[in-house]
Amino acid sequence: MTPRLILALVAAGVALALPALLPVFQVTLLTNVAIAALTVVGLVLLTGVAGLTSFGQAAFMGVGAYTTAVLTTAYGWNPWLTLPAGMVVTAGVAALLGLATLRMQGHYLPLATIAWGISLYYVFGNSPALGGFTGLRGIPPVSVFGLDLTDPRRFAYLALVFLVLGIVAAQFLLSSRVGRAMRALRSGTVVAEAFGANTFALRVQVFVLSAVFASAAGWLYAHQQRFVNPTPFGLNVGIEYLFMAVLGGAGYVWGGVAGAVLITALREVLQNVLPTLLGTGGNYEVIVLGSIIILVLQFARRGLWPLAERLVPAGTPKLLARALTFPHRPDPLPGSLILKVQDAVKQFGGLKAVSDVSFDVKAGEIVGLIGPNGAGKSTMFNLVTGVNPATRGNVTLLGRDATRLPARTIHRLGVARTFQHVRLFPELSLLENAMMGGYARGKAGIVASLLHLERREEAALQGAALKQLERVGLRDRAFDQAGNLALGQQRLLEIARALTADPAFLLLDEPAAGLRYGEKAELSALLRRLRDEGVTVLIVEHDMDLVMNLVDRLVVMNGGQELAQGNPQQVRDNPAVREAYLGVDLEEGAA
């Protein structure tokens, strides 16, 4: 029993007692809060977790509400059937809108959500079958075991049950393989794709899921009011849901709930208090609410929930009991070809960052890719790992033509990598970061994750990640936040993440940058051990001392071209290399 769990149970107890204790007016307010919170929890998944800002969440609530309104009033459906029907209709609408808009980047996507948020509002308002702007009346009450929930107190319990189920499902999702990949989306697509995730499919999934949450809230709304019209599903309400998420903490499920409670309660208080102070002339509460949002954005960018969380320490998370271990990938035959780059060219406009470079890497080798700044090493890395495919030439990886394969497919061939500029998820634990590396080893999808039916697989992922954290010397800090690590340790964590994928071929982009002397020695020892265990390594590194004493062979690039290849001694003796490295003591590594 952690302090946080005790508090959550107390909060649940209080919430359950409130409908029985409060006056009816406030019970209705409580129901409104629960409905809004359910919508906002969906928005938290979309915006706070996956980083896709949407102004259109209220419109999806409208789809759920109108579906039940039409099916119950015009066709006499039982409300319990219209709930899944509404979810299916909403998911369909969201999938269509998602497929059309989710490839957009930057501010284009939020703008698109505004566009369809407005469109759906007018579809509701201008469709005679939906009652136009006057709406649809006569929606029947929901009944449970023959008991009509017409009494606001009973209905409040229904709304709370929905909210609790929504919170639990969202938390389950976030502590799963799919949830971690969704979190990875917030910082772009490169990392998630590098570990085998199809980021566009994930974007569509989280978008549809978020809409389904709103749809369930819309169903509740329709049966609470017994009447629907377009007003509560308009753009300004969508913006208000976004405010709730941002105020509470868009990255946190409980932040969404807190935001819904705070804004609903604040609006209520302000609507009562401000007219007595300032008169009834203006909508002053809107101005005050807006000012509060600006202050929060100014002083607590991540919302209020992280501040509250700091007051209650988190217990050490429990590891799952392991009943399953992922099988080890079959090792390539010693000496077989792992990577073959043939006449690779990468052109950025007029600049040839890589120009007719050819080299290969054989199983069981550690190959160094070196060259002065701007030589084209990282570009070559991106070309091999599918981040930025070659303009011309061929890349063969583990026996497959990989020249045009996307990063996620290349990863699944058995290739894992680290990044020159560390790309971790600072707010997640070391363990969760490392587990992201095992994404492609798991199979569980979004539904299994929402229901926590993937615990065996999750336990296996934990086991695999812990083993690699142990290997890089970070096991003791498995539950710390990755953002608290020194840069050198962050690089080691990236290696652990890559190793969790059980790769046959490991690509390391400047892994020793920021490491202390002792840590570099440990890194060398680790890479040698990995080679002995059958992992082939391609390493870009500026630390000549480390490289010269570690690698079997070197490929030297300069100005996008291949300058030399050979073992460390041959490269050290090469006059062209000496010239390119003017000022760098290549003998340093000879010791």
Ligand SMILES: Nc1ncnc2c1ncn2[C@@H]1O[C@H](COP(=O)(O)OP(=O)(O)OP(=O)(O)O)[C@@H](O)[C@H]1O
């Ligand atoms: N996306 C891009 N668009 C345009 N030019 C690029 C791009 N990526 C790299 N370049 C250019 O290509 C050249 C090679 O860059 P690259 O980062 O591959 O070199 P590097 O050898 O990795 O250098 P460093 O050791 O400094 O990381 C540079 O001139 C760089 O400015």
